[in-house]
Amino acid sequence: MRARGASVTDIVVLVVAADDGVKPQTKEVIELFKKDEANVQLVVAINKVDRPGVDIEKVHHSLLVEDVHLEAIGGDIPSVEVSGLTGQGLDQLVETISAVAEMQDLRAERDGNVEGHVLESKVQKGLGPVATVLISRGCLKPGTHIICGTTFAKVRVMNDAAGQSVKAVYPGMAVTVSGWKELPKAGDEVLQGSEQDVKKAVVNRERKAEEDALLTDVEAINSQRRLDRDQRELEVQAAAQGTIVQVERAADDGPKELRLVIKGDVSGSVEALVGALEGIGNKLARVKIVSTGVGEVTESDVLRAKAAEGMIVAFSVPVPRPSAAAAGSSNVPIFSSAIIYKVMDEVTEHVTALLPTEYDRRIVAEATVLQLFDIQLGNKRFKKVAGSRITNGILQKSKPVQVVRAGTVVYEGHLDTFRHLKKDLTEASKGLECGISIQGFQDLREGDTIQSYENVEKPKVLY
Incomplete structure (x- = not known):
């Protein structure tokens, strides 16, 4: 919005709070001014000078760091000290703007087409x-x-x-x-x-927009066709060589998307919100804006969000009951707020939820193999059971285990036999000796460590 305002104005009034000094938004306006410095004149208004303890000189030097040279310190950019609360300096600000306009010889034609x-x-x-x-x-x-x-x-x-x-x-x-x-x-x-010329121009612009959209669609179709052709060629080559080839689609490897339908009270608010939300995400999950519009949420917006499998953001606009009912029956979430930071927090939370789940393996118990026994099961079948001692934690039969030998994990699985004397156990605490066997693993050795673990979900972090 600031860029749009700077592009259509002749004089930029940069308002800097005397108690806050140069802020990120101040730097943004300064950068916009520098891009079109030849056509735009800058006037600095230092506001809130009525507050006790403000340091005007500090503001001057802060602006100097940003390459804004005020007349007060020997530069060429006029500045005025004002107070929006008391009205101090506002007349002088108007006079300064008028003087700058006269020096720039700003003129405009009052005749001709608008x-x-x-x-x-x-x-x-x-x-x-x-x-x-x-x-x-x-x-x-x-x-x-x-x-x-x-x-x-x-x-x-x-x-x-x-x-x-x-x-x-x-x-x-x-x-x-x-x-x-x-x-x-x-x-x-x-x-x-004229009415006729305007309607012709609209038709031509709509045709041009359709052609541009068609070209974009054609490029996407051609790209997909190239991928299909490459895959078929690889499959033919693999068949000739007697091998199997797997081709992964680029789309499958792309980031997950939170698709949004955004409605706002005015177009400027929607534009600002889109700019803020599009930057949310990383290479694994991101925001995709499906559509934007001005006005209350309609049932058409709900249908669009349902088709995109996305959600609706209602920014400073009402959600009528029919639209809310349609969203509820279609399982389309709607988030409504008039505060942009709350919208950003909500969208960030949804995008973070799209990130792949990662787990940390936490060891909850350990047992050391002291001696091995062969237990006869009948029909000349034997099972190897490890006489072990619980050295740490509480070993539970329901939790998965891993066998560690010389610092290396050699097997992962679940407990099969878990007994103390002739009693089957569901858990055993530190110091207890018991017999242990592991499903599908017959290579336990003396000195091995049997570790019981649980997978703990790691907090998802977007940035």
Whole structure:
């Protein structure tokens, strides 16, 4: 959102809190300014100067470290000390912005076709799709036909930031425009044209979008066909050589995905949320955004999430009862919150659950083989039983065991015979001597260690 704002503005006002100083978001804005430094002027507003104990000089030097040279310390970037609470310095800030605009000789054409950009869009009750449009050229009036991306509008109602109706909008003004056929995307360019030209342009843009999507699908199909052809060739070669070949699909080896359908109150919020969630994951598990939209959760969203075997994230939007009932019957989880950090925590938890389960082997008991005995079972069959002493822990018959010889595990299995004198045991504690045999293993030797263990699931860590 900050990048979009920086791309359509002429003067950037960088607000830095005097008590916090330079923060990550401050650095982000500075980087955006540096990318277009030739076309954008920077003004720094140091806020919260009314708070006791603030160090303005420290803020100056913090900005200097980020290569922002303020006029107060010999640089060329103007700065103003302000207080949003008391109003201190706000008049001076306005004067500074006006002076910078005059020095830059910022001008815009008030005649000709309208040009602008969508800053924000949402679905508003009673008006349908609406968008906040910043005008950069021309004069926008009700009844004007405009195009944005693959949607268009005949302007019905325009409201300013105070909610008052506006009849004409000139460059530098931002208004909420209603009358859109569909919800436009934030950041897209707005252009004016005749009704016929606008509709032709929409058709051409939709055709271009379909062609691009088709090319993407064709590339995926061709890639799959190449994999199938390679597999068939390997199978033919293997058949000729009398061997067996196994070809693993790349898709099977890829990371597991948490598929999300995201709905938000406004397009800017959805954009920010998508940017935050797409970075969650690693090479084993990750987030995949199936679709995004603005407005309340609908039954169509539930069907889409069900088809993708994913979940729905409702960010600052309601979930109507019919949609909630459909999600419940379809076993589609819905997470609703107005706090982005809670959404990130929830998604991180779900992605972490997709990680493969790993176990730690924990030794719970040990027994040392002291002597070996051959027990006759009849029909000249014998079983080798190890006379052993429990040296550590409590040995339980139900737990798996491993045989350790000279520091190396030579066998893993389960206990077969487990007796003390003539009594069968289910468990034995340290110091008890007993007879032990292991299922499927007849190579016990004196001095071997029989270890009983249990597999403990390791906590899953995403990062």
